[in-house]
Amino acid sequence: MVGQGDVGQDPRNGDAVRTGATPASRGELERAARSVLRHDFHEPSRTHIVWCAGIGRGGAKGFGTAADEAFRMFGHRLKEILDAARPSDLERWSRDLAYDQTERLREAQVRSLAARDRMGDYSLGLDPSQIGLLADEPGGVPSNDRIVEALRDGLTMFHEAARDRTLDQMRDAVAEHARALREGRRDRSDAPAYRTVRMGAETHARLQLLAHEIGIKLQELCRYLLGLHLDRCGLSSAHGDVGTAPVASPSDPFANLDSATFARVAKAAHMSRIVLGAIRSGQVVDLPYLVAGRIGAALPVPVPANDIVRHAASGVRLPPAMAARAKGRPTAGKPGLTLEEVARQAGMSAAQIEKMLAE
Numbered sequence: 001m002v003g004q005g006d007v008g009q010d011p012r013n014g015d016a017v018r019t020g021a022t023p024a025s026r027g028e029l030e031r032a033a034r035s036v037l038r039h040d041f042h043e044p045s046r047t048h049i050v051w052c053a054g055i056g057r058g059g060a061k062g063f064g065t066a067a068d069e070a071f072r073m074f075g076h077r078l079k080e081i082l083d084a085a086r087p088s089d090l091e092r093w094s095r096d097l098a099y100d101q102t103e104r105l106r107e108a109q110v111r112s113l114a115a116r117d118r119m120g121d122y123s124l125g126l127d128p129s130q131i132g133l134l135a136d137e138p139g140g141v142p143s144n145d146r147i148v149e150a151l152r153d154g155l156t157m158f159h160e161a162a163r164d165r166t167l168d169q170m171r172d173a174v175a176e177h178a179r180a181l182r183e184g185r186r187d188r189s190d191a192p193a194y195r196t197v198r199m200g201a202e203t204h205a206r207l208q209l210l211a212h213e214i215g216i217k218l219q220e221l222c223r224y225l226l227g228l229h230l231d232r233c234g235l236s237s238a239h240g241d242v243g244t245a246p247v248a249s250p251s252d253p254f255a256n257l258d259s260a261t262f263a264r265v266a267k268a269a270h271m272s273r274i275v276l277g278a279i280r281s282g283q284v285v286d287l288p289y290l291v292a293g294r295i296g297a298a299l300p301v302p303v304p305a306n307d308i309v310r311h312a313a314s315g316v317r318l319p320p321a322m323a324a325r326a327k328g329r330p331t332a333g334k335p336g337l338t339l340e341e342v343a344r345q346a347g348m349s350a351a352q353i354e355k356m357l358a359e
Contacts, residue, residue, distance in 0.1 A: 125192030154225025
């Protein structure tokens with residue numbers, strides 16, 4: 001069969017208000033059904049099928065050897081179903097058809113917005129507590145594909161949940177999630193880590209439209225969708241707050257790191273161990289937030305970028321035993337170097353420095 005949709009849709013919960021529309025009269029319901037009807041053609045039997053899901057147990061359907069005949073049969077069947085329906089049935093079907101119309105309009109808007117560009121770069125503010133959980137490996141930084149995959153998964157979960165919840169309920173859920181993340185950042189003296197994410201224009205258009213429909217900020221919606229994905233994967237905190245996980249903020253983020261772990265952090269940050277050693281010993285001022293976030297996410301226990309920035313300029317000195325072994329390290333008595341100055345002193349090439357500072 002050539003066509004779209006599922007003629008065998010199950011009736012949905014009649015008590016759930018999905019679109020906020022008022023119950024329609026029988027005449028309005030009949031006109032709505034005709035406006036969203038679909039036409040299929042069954043090639044083996046050469047049969048036309050005109051149908052509308054969401055009305056009756058299996059949908060209202062009409063069959064015929066010609067399209068106009070199938071349409072007439074659909075009208076007869078629709079009348080029979082509506083004649084036998086109870087008021088609660090009419091109310092439930094009205095909501096289902098309104099939801100179907102909303103979804104069709106959304107798809108048309110998505111295609112219109114996405115037609116201008118197939119791919120694009122978009123800035124997203126990720127919560128530091130979600131960065132470590134999204135990483136492909138412990139202490140790593142989530143890849144672009146991993147973030148986009150999580151957003152799409154969260155978007156699917158959101159639409160599934162929205163079928164049985166009002167817009168106000170969904171708006172409240174996003175607001176509560178945003179509040180929990182905001183309080184966590186405040187307790188850690190942290191801020192969202194902005195990341196340039198490359199995704200299809202269609203995916204971004206879906207995010208834009210959903211944020212507009214609910215009446216929330218796009219950044220808050222994205223963090224909520226990431227939280228839904230993390231929760232489904234069992235990566236949320238023990239208290240059940242979606243996408244929020246405790247993040248340690250030690251006074252010395254590099255305390256108790258062995259040499260192998262230290263080397264892995266340096267590699268993840270695209271810098272030499274000498275440069276990371278200067279950051280650890282508090283000699284680097286104005287450390288770029290992007291670089292600090294990369295270092296913090298690579299540590300065994302993720303540390304907020306703000307804490308890394310503060311520690312990098314704190315002037316903390318290495319223990320004497322470690323300082324004696326740190327050959328080639330920038331002079332301990334001259335704190336206050338920028339990251340680029342430290343990198344040049346450490347012998348990093350211009351290409352390596354550019355990679356270290358790149359997003």
